[in-house]
Amino acid sequence: MSRWRPDQPGVGALLETIENQRLGCELAGSPLYADLLDAVADDVVADGPCAGLLAPLAGARYGDAVLLRLLAAVHELVLEGEAPELAAHYPSAGGSPGPAAGRAFVAEVARHRDRIAGQLGRGVQTNEVGRSVPLLTGYLALAPAGLPLRILEVGASAGLNLRFDRYRYEAGGAGFGPPDSPLRFVDPWAGRVPPLDRRIEVATREGCDLDPIDPTTDAGRLRLRSYLWPDQPQRRARLDAALAVAAQVAAPVERADAASWLAHRLREPAVGCVTVVVHSIVLQYLSVEDRSAVLGLLDDAGARATPEAPLVWLRMEPGGDQAETRVTLWPGGTTHLVARSSYHGPPVALVDAGPVPW
Ligand SMILES: C[S@@+](CC[C@H](N)C(=O)[O-])C[C@H]1O[C@@H](n2cnc3c(N)ncnc32)[C@H](O)[C@@H]1O
Secondary structure, rough: OOOOOOOOOOOOHHHHHHHHHHHHHHHOOOOOHHHHHHHHHHHHOOHHHHHHHHHHOOOOOOHOOOHHHHHHHHHHHHHOOOHHHHHOOOOHHHOOOOOHHHHHHHHHHEEEEEEHHHOOOOOOOOOOOOHHHHHHEEEEEEEEEEOOOOEEEOOOOOOHHHHHHOOOEEEEOEEEEOOOOOOOOEEEEEOOOOOOOOOOEEEEEEEEEEEOOOOOOHHHHHHOOOOOOOOOOOHHHHHHHHHHHOOOOOOOOOEEHHHHHHHHHHHOOOOOEEEEEEEEOOOHHOOHHHHHHHHHHHHHHHHHOOOEEEEEEEEEEEOOOEEEEHHHEEOOOOEEEEEEEOOEEEEEOOOOOOOOOO
């Protein structure tokens, strides 16, 4: 037991973090997780098992997503068949949410305390393939350069978005990507559709992550599924389809931090291709020092870019209620907002990107 009282320093901050995450889950379409986080908050106030587990992390930043770590650790137990009573409330395990879900959740936390405590140290590794839609929107803006792409993704997790060109996107009677891809996005754009008839050639694709997940192993697949929200079957279907593609298309993700990995990759301009440094929902996880190191590396490499060896920074990162996708193009260093979207990708709205040719 944590020996906390709700009026003690730290508890108020933790309850606020739980409430923010609860709201985030509610707004992003997971009523089950919103209810479970209500139960976690009640349990923290009652000094129950969740209080004991979360106490050491009470000072963590919201960006550390401590609650999502807890929810994922418990979801993994459910998917493994280790928590049958709770599984009865998880659609991802064939159940349906009911009023006893919160009580069952807290009971599983108590039962598997040590294992969950170990997993709370792991970062959130959600690899959301829906983000390939806003990212494709950015890649399509680069197509007129006519050069193959050398793609470098930082914070790539399992590298599923490195395979964006192997997924099928359809809208307005046009399509991009292999028609027989297991993963199909149908009408993922709201309003205008980017030119899907443009050709994109990927010369090389590679990424780095502090803790890469191998999507070709059972353990890797289980972990990726555990980060999804159990009452969002569409995301689960997308992930399963992307895992089928991952079994066919290699996209190595090295265990490395973003700054040192990029420093090595950006040392020399690469002639004859567009070097694209890409990331989605990663910046919030970098320390202030790492973030400024990455930005400094991009500025330095941008200054060395030429028309024969251009550099592009493509990113989908938070922009308030929505995510924003931007490209910066070197030589020149001009930045364009190209799309706004949900945090998980669709629906994606094109933004008039000035000189970026749609
Ligand atoms: C929320 S996930 C996003 C994963 C993926 N980009 C996506 O959009 O699906 C954030 C990822 O950033 C990674 N990460 C955090 N800090 C990092 C760092 N300093 N260097 C490299 N990767 C990092 C995490 O391990 C995690 O896989």
